[in-house]
Amino acid sequence: MRAGWFAVLLAGALALALVFLTLPIAAIFLEAGPGELWSSLGEPQALDALKLSLTTSAIALALIVVVGTPAAYLLATRSFRGRELLVTLVELPLVVPPAVAGIALLAAFGPEGLLGAAVADAGLQLVFTTAGVVVALTFVASPFYLRAAQAAFEAVDPSWVGAARTLGASESRAFVTVVVPAALPGLATGAALAWGRALGEFGATLVFAGSFQGVTQTAPLAIVELFGSDFDAALALSAVLVAVSAALLVAVKLVAARAGTGLAGRGAGDARG
Amino acid sequence: MPIHSPRAALIAVLAALLWGCGGDAKGGDAGEDGGALTIAAASSLRDAFRVHGEHTPGEERFSFAASDQLAAQIRQGAGPDLYAAADRRYAEELAAEGLVEAPLVFARNELVVAVPADSPIRSIEDLAEGGRALVIGADGVPAGEYAREAIAALDPPLREAIQAGVRSEEPDVKGVVGKLLQGAADAGFVYTTDVVAAAGALRAIPLPRGASPAIEYAIGVVASTETRERARAFAEGLLEGPGARTLAEAGFEAPG
Numbered sequence: 001m002r003a004g005w006f007a008v009l010l011a012g013a014l015a016l017a018l019v020f021l022t023l024p025i026a027a028i029f030l031e032a033g034p035g036e037l038w039s040s041l042g043e044p045q046a047l048d049a050l051k052l053s054l055t056t057s058a059i060a061l062a063l064i065v066v067v068g069t070p071a072a073y074l075l076a077t078r079s080f081r082g083r084e085l086l087v088t089l090v091e092l093p094l095v096v097p098p099a100v101a102g103i104a105l106l107a108a109f110g111p112e113g114l115l116g117a118a119v120a121d122a123g124l125q126l127v128f129t130t131a132g133v134v135v136a137l138t139f140v141a142s143p144f145y146l147r148a149a150q151a152a153f154e155a156v157d158p159s160w161v162g163a164a165r166t167l168g169a170s171e172s173r174a175f176v177t178v179v180v181p182a183a184l185p186g187l188a189t190g191a192a193l194a195w196g197r198a199l200g201e202f203g204a205t206l207v208f209a210g211s212f213q214g215v216t217q218t219a220p221l222a223i224v225e226l227f228g229s230d231f232d233a234a235l236a237l238s239a240v241l242v243a244v245s246a247a248l249l250v251a252v253k254l255v256a257a258r259a260g261t262g263l264a265g266r267g268a269g270d271a272r273g
Numbered sequence: 274m275p276i277h278s279p280r281a282a283l284i285a286v287l288a289a290l291l292w293g294c295g296g297d298a299k300g301g302d303a304g305e306d307g308g309a310l311t312i313a314a315a316s317s318l319r320d321a322f323r324v325h326g327e328h329t330p331g332e333e334r335f336s337f338a339a340s341d342q343l344a345a346q347i348r349q350g351a352g353p354d355l356y357a358a359a360d361r362r363y364a365e366e367l368a369a370e371g372l373v374e375a376p377l378v379f380a381r382n383e384l385v386v387a388v389p390a391d392s393p394i395r396s397i398e399d400l401a402e403g404g405r406a407l408v409i410g411a412d413g414v415p416a417g418e419y420a421r422e423a424i425a426a427l428d429p430p431l432r433e434a435i436q437a438g439v440r441s442e443e444p445d446v447k448g449v450v451g452k453l454l455q456g457a458a459d460a461g462f463v464y465t466t467d468v469v470a471a472a473g474a475l476r477a478i479p480l481p482r483g484a485s486p487a488i489e490y491a492i493g494v495v496a497s498t499e500t501r502e503r504a505r506a507f508a509e510g511l512l513e514g515p516g517a518r519t520l521a522e523a524g525f526e527a528p529g
Contacts, residue, residue, distance in 0.1 A: 206443075210442075
């Protein structure tokens with residue numbers, strides 16, 4: 001009996017969390033019929049927005065992974081003065097409201113911003129362009145990947161790297177052949193979170209890049225615009241976005257799980273050998 | 274004691290949840306006479322309504338957004354006490370659906386092309402020069418609908434040049450103002466009241482006579498309100514005395 005109430009509390013909390021988190025998502029699909037869902041994909045505005053969301057978020061994710069992976073590795077493996085400060089600075093966009101992120105990007109890269117002249121001299125235009133959407137998505141989604149990647153690298157047993165080094169591998173070779181494969185499940189989870197955040201981005205994109213069909217109007221922006229005029233269309237596009245995001249999440253989890261089991265098998269083999 | 278405190282906490286949480294549900298079922302505090310009057314109003318009314326609220330007895334809670342977004346929320350069951358739209362047709366549509374009671378036209382506004390105060394753009398013809406970044410309200414948003422109406426009434430070469438220059442369609446008129454104040458856009462279609470509110474940061478270029486749409490604001494008591502008298506008093510207060518003066522100072526014109 002004594003032990004019982006705590007288990008009930010845990011189960012109750014989980015049940016409450018589950019209902020609260022899944023009911024609104026389920027409601028989207030219950031309210032939007034399959035016919036409406038299908039016809040919403042025939043709308044040029046919805047289709048353009050989905051395409052733009054997928055391409056800009058994929059480009060942002062590629063940038064995040066290419067730059068973020070080595071950066072996170074450095075933060076995870078080196079100790080130096082001010083490291084904690086750097087980690088905090090890198091995580092800062094997590095707690096900045098998206099609209100504030102958009103204003104910050106304008107203040108930095110906008111035509112009248114700190115680096116506005118430099119951006120213009122470089123022949124770049126970010127405000128009102130697809131490139132600006134990518135910048136906004138990269139800014140808000142990066143910390144999700146950096147955090148997960150740093151944690152994943154910290155969890156890699158340093159003795160594996162040491163073993164690779166004694167076998168004559170350079171640090172860069174050990175990083176590619178030993179560390180990254182070992183950290184892959186964590187890296188994949190971080191990438192999935194960052195991608196999901198990028199797909200859902202609204203405020204920073206609107207404030208920094210604007211909203212124009214086919215150029216800067218991503219799916220979340222189109223949903224808000226449709227909400228005013230056509231609730232059913234907004235609902236249908238929401239359902240599609242949820243389905244795409246969920247599919248991404250599941251795919252990444254599957255990949256990560258396979259990588260994880262492959263690695264565990266190899267690790268066990270190493271231990272035996 | 275270590276066993277009692279979590280249990281007490283759990284009971285407190287459950288009690289709070291049940292209390293919350295009960296409160297909702299009765300319509301919440303906002304519906305009672307002592308509570309706040311909730312007012313869903315067009316973004317362009319922000320400054321004027323806040324000032325009018327200070328001159329009106331009781332507390333108000335405002336929700337400012339594009340009129341079409343607020344109408345959609347009311348259709349989805351959101352229950353403010355008052356709805357004020359930047360286009361009387363939005364309030365009249367809700368009235369026809371039985372969601373809002375007899376809307377009252379309380380002000381008129383004017384659509385203008387706004388440019389940053391130091392802009393070289395002097396006339397509407399200057400907008401046709403290449404490379405101008407223009408911003409308008411989105412489709413369905415009153416400011417966006419008025420802008421489309423105005424652009425459609427211009428001469429074809431100017432009309433096409435302006436249409437080609439549109440870089441962003443903002444979800445409400447304050448989004449257009451923001452893009453102008455940040456120097457992101459060269460010109461935008463906003464209300465004359467937005468230029469007044471920008472206190473010198475923006476300059477208004479009037480539209481040609483034939484291209485200026487008639488803009489009438491309407492306010493209506495939401496049918497589900499429980500504070501009909503207070504809501505009506507707020508709305509009627511806009512027509513005369515301090516309320517009408519507040520609107521005039523913000524740049525609105527009296528209803529015709």
